Amino acid sequence: DIVMTQSPNSLAVSLGERATINCRSSQSVLFDSNNKNYLAWYQQRPGQPPKLLIYWASTRASGVPDRFSGSGSGTDFTLTISSLQAEDVAVYYCQQQYSTPETFGGGTKVELE
Amino acid sequence: EVQLVESGGGLVQPGGSLRLSCAASGFTFSHYEIKWVRQAPGKGLEWLSYISSSGSSIYFADSVKGRFTISRDNAKNSVFLQMNNLRAEDTAVYYCARVMIASGEVIVGALDVWGQGAMVTVSS
Numbered sequence: 001d002i003v004m005t006q007s008p009n010s011l012a013v014s015l016g017e018r019a020t021i022n023c024r025s026s027q028s029v030l031f032d033s034n035n036k037n038y039l040a041w042y043q044q045r046p047g048q049p050p051k052l053l054i055y056w057a058s059t060r061a062s063g064v065p066d067r068f069s070g071s072g073s074g075t076d077f078t079l080t081i082s083s084l085q086a087e088d089v090a091v092y093y094c095q096q097q098y099s100t101p102e103t104f105g106g107g108t109k110v111e112l113e
Numbered sequence: 114e115v116q117l118v119e120s121g122g123g124l125v126q127p128g129g130s131l132r133l134s135c136a137a138s139g140f141t142f143s144h145y146e147i148k149w150v151r152q153a154p155g156k157g158l159e160w161l162s163y164i165s166s167s168g169s170s171i172y173f174a175d176s177v178k179g180r181f182t183i184s185r186d187n188a189k190n191s192v193f194l195q196m197n198n199l200r201a202e203d204t205a206v207y208y209c210a211r212v213m214i215a216s217g218e219v220i221v222g223a224l225d226v227w228g229q230g231a232m233v234t235v236s237s
Contacts (some may be wrong), residue, residue, distance in 0.1 A: 049210075049228065050210075052213070055213060061223075093158055096221070101172070102160040110179075
């Protein structure tokens with residue numbers, strides 16, 4: 001199974017400041033046939049289901065504000081919130097869909113400082 | 114409106130069974146793969162199961178393999194998760210979610226539509 005490791009477990013960021021979340025996979029999630037990384041990022045607010053933010057490691061899902069961006073390839077990935085807003089307080093998860101069983105990172109809780 | 118709605122959750126004793134349903138609306142259900150994900154109280158997300166658009170391809174996590182089955186009825190726009198021999202550690206919110214299709218009918222793999230979840234509590 002591919003193990004997804006997120007860091008940090010939590011971080012406190014001031015309004016308008018940058019938040020950076022890292023995700024590392026135990027093996028590459030890059031499909032050679034289409035050069036796509038099968039890595040997604042989700043946001044989960046309290047009491048809500050997860051919401052897709054980023055797929056293919058760096059493509060924003062429809063309606064997601066451009067302050068959210070994803071980067072990385074192979075085994076190392078980053079989710080960046082360029083200017084934190086109050087509504088971004090949530091837990092963020094990475095997920096690989098490269099192989100079954102698909103696996104999630106442990107989550108990163110983003111709070112306001 | 115595109116949505117998924119889970120039902121069938123509840124309280125069950127260890128060793129018991131439950132059947133969760135996931136009803137889809139607002140999109141052409143038969144074109145889409147569906148996955149189940151669960152979340153134990155205060156914990157992270159755990160991928161459980163996958164069913165292809167036709168129902169011909171199915172996968173399970175090791176934690177539920179042999180105890181859970183998945184099926185779909187495209188005529189009724191629904192997916193079902195049959196859970197048998199339930200254990201205390203199966204207590205969680207169970208989400209069904211749609212596998213995203215990008216332009217050009219490319220299957221993305223990520224989950225773009227989620228239900229609100231169904232709570233399953235396994236306790237005596």
